[in-house]
Structures are given as C-alpha cells and as structure tokens.
Amino acid sequence: MVKIKYIEHNGNQHEIEVSNGLSVMEGAVQNDIPGIDADCGGGMACATCHVYVKEDWFNKLPKKTEGEDDMLDQAYEPRSSSRLSCQIIVSDDLNGLVVHLPEKQV
Amino acid sequence: MIDTDVLIVGAGPTGLFCAHQLGIIGLKCEIVDNLDKLGGQCIELYPDKPIYDIPAIPECTGQELTNNLIEQIKPFNFKSHLSDRVQEIKNENNRWIVKTSKGKEFLTTNIIIAGGVGSFEPRKFPTKNCEKFEGKSVLYSIKDKTIFKDKSVVIFGGGDSALDWAIELSKNSKVTLVHRRDEFRGAPSSVEKVKELQKKKQLDVLTKFSIKDVKGNGLLESVEIKGDDGEIKTINTDYVLGFFGLIMQLGPILEWGLNVDKKLIPVNTENFETNKKGIFAIGDICFYPGKLKLILSGFHEGALAARGCFKYSRPNEKYKLEFTTTSKAVKNRLGVKE
Numbered sequence: 001m002v003k004i005k006y007i008e009h010n011g012n013q014h015e016i017e018v019s020n021g022l023s024v025m026e027g028a029v030q031n032d033i034p035g036i037d038a039d040c041g042g043g044m045a046c047a048t049c050h051v052y053v054k055e056d057w058f059n060k061l062p063k064k065t066e067g068e069d070d071m072l073d074q075a076y077e078p079r080s081s082s083r084l085s086c087q088i089i090v091s092d093d094l095n096g097l098v099v100h101l102p103e104k105q106v
Numbered sequence: 107m108i109d110t111d112v113l114i115v116g117a118g119p120t121g122l123f124c125a126h127q128l129g130i131i132g133l134k135c136e137i138v139d140n141l142d143k144l145g146g147q148c149i150e151l152y153p154d155k156p157i158y159d160i161p162a163i164p165e166c167t168g169q170e171l172t173n174n175l176i177e178q179i180k181p182f183n184f185k186s187h188l189s190d191r192v193q194e195i196k197n198e199n200n201r202w203i204v205k206t207s208k209g210k211e212f213l214t215t216n217i218i219i220a221g222g223v224g225s226f227e228p229r230k231f232p233t234k235n236c237e238k239f240e241g242k243s244v245l246y247s248i249k250d251k252t253i254f255k256d257k258s259v260v261i262f263g264g265g266d267s268a269l270d271w272a273i274e275l276s277k278n279s280k281v282t283l284v285h286r287r288d289e290f291r292g293a294p295s296s297v298e299k300v301k302e303l304q305k306k307k308q309l310d311v312l313t314k315f316s317i318k319d320v321k322g323n324g325l326l327e328s329v330e331i332k333g334d335d336g337e338i339k340t341i342n343t344d345y346v347l348g349f350f351g352l353i354m355q356l357g358p359i360l361e362w363g364l365n366v367d368k369k370l371i372p373v374n375t376e377n378f379e380t381n382k383k384g385i386f387a388i389g390d391i392c393f394y395p396g397k398l399k400l401i402l403s404g405f406h407e408g409a410l411a412a413r414g415c416f417k418y419s420r421p422n423e424k425y426k427l428e429f430t431t432t433s434k435a436v437k438n439r440l441g442v443k444e
Contacts, residue, residue: 039223039354041399045151046354070291073264074351077232077316078286080334106229106353 002095006033006051009103018090024099025049025086035101042086044068047075048105049085057097061088076102110134111419112412113204113214115192115359118146119401120389121220122175124408129182130436131416131425136214137186138206140225144186145172147222148401150352161402171401181441191225193358195385200418202384216415219380219387220408223369224354231262231348235320243326244346253345254279260329260341262317263349264289269296271347276303282310282341284317284331315339320346367393377414378407384418386411 004027006014018027028036028049037048044067053061058081068087072078085099112128114121117139128135143149148157148168156165166174191207195217204212228246230236236244248271255278261268264285269292272283283300290297303309318332321340328342356369364371364380370393371380378386378394388411389404397403416425428436437444 040147040151043152045147047351048353069287069289070265073286073291074229074353076229080287103232106355 002090002092002097004090004094005096005098006035007098007100008033008035009101020091022090023086024051024088024090024094024097025084027090028085035105036085037105038086044071044084044087047071047073047078047084050075050078050102050105051083051085051099052079052081052102053083053097053099054081057099058083060093061097076104076106107203107211107213108136109213110136111214112136112216112218112415113138113192113202113212114218114220115139116146116220116222116225116389116391117141117144117186117188118220118222118389118404119148119171119175120222120404120408121146121218122172122179123405124218124220124388124412125182125184126175126179127409127412128415129179129184129439130430131412131428132435132439133412133415133419135184135218136212137184138190138192139186139188140191140227142189144176144188145169148172150226157401159400159402181439191357195362200384215384215419217385218408218411218415219359219364219371219385219391220389220404221356221359221387222354222390224356224359226352227355228348229350229353231317231346233317233319236317236346236348239320239322239326239346243322243344244320244348246348248347251275257344258282258342259345259347260284260343261347261349263347264291265349265351266292266296267349268292268347269300271349272309273299273303276309282312282343284312284315286314286316288313312339317346317348376410377417378411379414384415386414 001017004018014033016031025038029038039048040046068084072082111133112135114137117137125135149172153169154167193207194205196203202214202217254275258280259275260282261272262284272281275281304311314334315331318330321328328340329346330340332338360366371387373380373387373392373394375394378388380387388407390399430436
C-alpha cells in the first residue's frame with residue numbers, strides 16, 4: 001500500500017492508498033475519483049486515463065513503453081509531462097506520488 | 107421505414123454474435139454502427155493484438171475474431187448500416203421507431219444496445235474557437251480533397267492519417283504539418299516520405315508544437331501554435347485539419363431514459379432487458395452485479411437477450427431450445443444441407 005495524491009483540474013485533491021501491483025488508473029477508478037475515464041479498461045488502447053506528472057516524480061517513474069507516446073498523441077491536451085495512468089504500476093518506490101488530472105479526458 | 111424484429115446498436119463482437127443467436131432462433135435483425143466497418147473496438151483499437159480468452163480459440167487477433175464472426179452470421183443475410191448512428195427512439199403501439207443521424211427509420215419490436223463504451227468519433231481540438239470554424243475550415247476528416255487545391259493547409263497529428271494527408275495534399279496545396287513531439291507514429295515509409303518532402307521544401311514540418319488558437323472574422327485566417335518551450339508562432343492558413351484518432355462517446359443513448367450511470371446501463375440477468383420494455387443492453391455497456399467486461403460475457407448476454415426478444419416478437423409462440431447439431435429448422439436457417 002502506498003499513498004497517491006490525485007489532483008483534479010479544479011484543484012480538488014484526493015489522497016488514497018493503492019495496493020502495490022495495481023495501476024494508478026485502477027487506484028482512481030476503484031476509489032471513484034472523477035476525471036479518469038479509462039474507456040478501454042487499461043489496454044493502452046485509448047487515451048482517457050491521461051494524467052500529468054510534475055518533473056520530480058516524472059523522472060522517478062518507470063519509463064514509457066513503446067506505444068504509450070503514440071496513444072498520448074491522441075489525448076486531450078498532451079504535454080511533455082503526460083502519462084497514461086494505466087501504464088504506471090504502483091510499487092513502494094511510488095509512495096507519495098502526485099498526479100494532476102487534465103481538464104477532461106475526451 | 108425498415109420493419110424488423112430487432113435493431114442491434116453496435117457491431118462489435120457482442121452485437122455480431124447476438125445477431126447470430128437471433129438468426130438461429132428465426133428472428134430478423136438489422137445492425138447499426140457509427141464506424142465504417144464491422145468489428146467495433148476489436149477492429150478499431152486492436153486489429154493486430156492477439157486475444158487469448160475466447161473459448162476454444164487459443165489465440166486470435168481482433169481482426170480474425172471479427173472476420174470469423176462475420177463469416178458465422180453470413181447465412182442469415184442480415185443488413186448492416188455503417189457510418190450511421192441511432193439518434194431518437196419513440197414508442198408506438200408497443201414497437202419502437204428508431205431514427206438515425208443519416209435519416210434512416212426503423213420500426214422494430216426490440217432494440218439491443220451493444221454499444222460498448224460508445225460510438226467512435228474523431229477527437230477534436232481542445233481550442234474553443236475551433237468550434238466556430240468546424241465543418242467549414244477546421245476539419246477532422248476529408249470527404250473531398252479538391253477543396254484544398256492551391257490553398258494553404260495546416261495539419262495537426264503524428265499518425266498515419268496526418269502523414270498520409272500531408273503527403274497527398276502537398277502535391278497541390280501549401281501544407282504545414284504540426285506535431286507535438288519529434289517522433290511520428292505513422293508507417294516508416296510515410297515518415298521517410300515526409301522527411302524527403304520537407305528537404306525539398308514541398309512541405310513544412312513543425313514539431314514540439316500544439317495548437318493554441320485559431321483566428322478569423324467569419325473566415326479562418328490563421329492558426330496560432332505554441333511550442334514546448336513557450337514559443338508562439340502564427341501561420342496564415344485557409345484550412346486547419348486535426349487527426350488525433352478516435353474517442354468513444356455514448357451520445358444520444360444517454361437521453362433514452364435508461365438510468366445510465368457511469369456510462370453503463372443497468373439490466374436484469376434473466377434476459378438483459380433494461381428498465382424499458384423491449385430495450386436490451388449487452389456487452390461492455392451493460393451493468394449487473396458480477397458483470398465482467400469480457401467478450402465471452404457479451405456472447406452469453408447476447409444469447410439470452412435474443413430469447414428475450416423472441417418473447418416480444420412471437421408472443422403466440424413458445425420458445426423451444428433447439429440445438430444446431432440436431433434441429434432441422436435451425437439447419438435450414440443456417441443453410442446447412444443434410
């Protein structure tokens with residue numbers, strides 16, 4: 001279990017505990033955090049679990065695999081700090097991770 | 107007006123197999139889908155990705171699964187209505203009148219919604235001002251390429267659609283291709299071609315830029331783009347094209363009074379009927395306790411929903427389970443010769 005903070009576009013913050021092995025997307029969906037749609041269910045086949053991760057944390061995350069950037073091209077307002085939260089798997093190293101949610105997903 | 111027993115909304119694997127089950131029990135159906143081909147998410151999102159959890163098929167791709175399902179329903183000659191979307195429904199004398207966005211009308215006893223996460227639509231620019239020019243000079247698909255002749259066009263995107271159109275339109279138009287990062291995800295040969303055209307100065311390419319705003323008084327005049335480093339450029343242009351892939355939107359189904367919650371339609375597990383008589387929901391779009399979003403669950407749901415439709419379409423007949431191995435009637439429907 002690690003603590004992850006999801007910050008909505010309007011500033012609302014949700015700090016929740018997520019089990020190791022789940023994705024940051026699943027942590028959000030299971031806890032009803034608004035702003036993550038995850039239409040494809042974690043298959044890296046859509047871009048509706050898009051989050052922004054500030055530099056300090058971005059560099060600590062496991063690197064993007066092939067295909068994630070391709071999907072991010074199709075996200076709403078992607079930036080260089082964009083990630084798909086379904087591709088970030090929770091581990092002890094991520095305790096305290098902060099992700100920022102975009103204004104919307106579609 | 108097309109008269110039928112069942113209208114299936116959505117031609118993904120669940121909708122297609124449900125059509126098979128309807129054919130087996132002798133009901134007519136018509137299928138509507140917003141994509142231009144059958145197969146739904148399987149064909150649009152992962153045609154080449156292997157699937158390992160279809161019963162008795164150890165491995166197949168989304169494309170193969172779709173091809174096999176199409177093959178399986180061929181004997182019934184059901185009609186599909188592609189690139190069209192259901193819009194309104196109205197109940198009249200216990201039957202449903204359904205209108206589509208292209209103006210088709212169906213008179214049907216049952217509607218089976220197999221809509222997945224919604225219908226696929228192009229992802230649009232986040233910029234509000236783009237709406238003012240949408241369909242005129244801000245476009246997300248191309249129907250007639252001749253309108254761009256001798257005009258200037260700014261194309262956004264990094265995938266095959268963006269690259270292919272940049273290459274094609276550069277023959278007769280002044281084209282600028284804008285992408286948010288250095289790498290393009292299109293086919294390697296297209297990426298090469300774009301680089302070659304860029305070298306010959308037949309195509310402008312700007313990477314690490316995204317759209318900021320569009321300007322124009324009535325007519326589009328220019329597009330503003332913003333670089334990763336904050337640099338802002340203005341490009342004078344007649345057209346702006348965006349190719350950012352497809353998103354899924356539930357659309358008008360939300361207005362049908364089906365108690366949609368979190369994009370899901372609650373159903374019973376006896377025949378997957380919704381709160382409205384004669385409207386069923388199956389596959390990823392339906393919800394009941396224990397629901398699994400797997401293709402195999404969609405198959406089961408479709409089989410039961412088909413029997414639910416039978417009750418309404420043949421009120422004077424009693425449904426009798428018949429096996430494809432032994433029933434003459436079923437074999438006839440399948441066109442199998444004894």
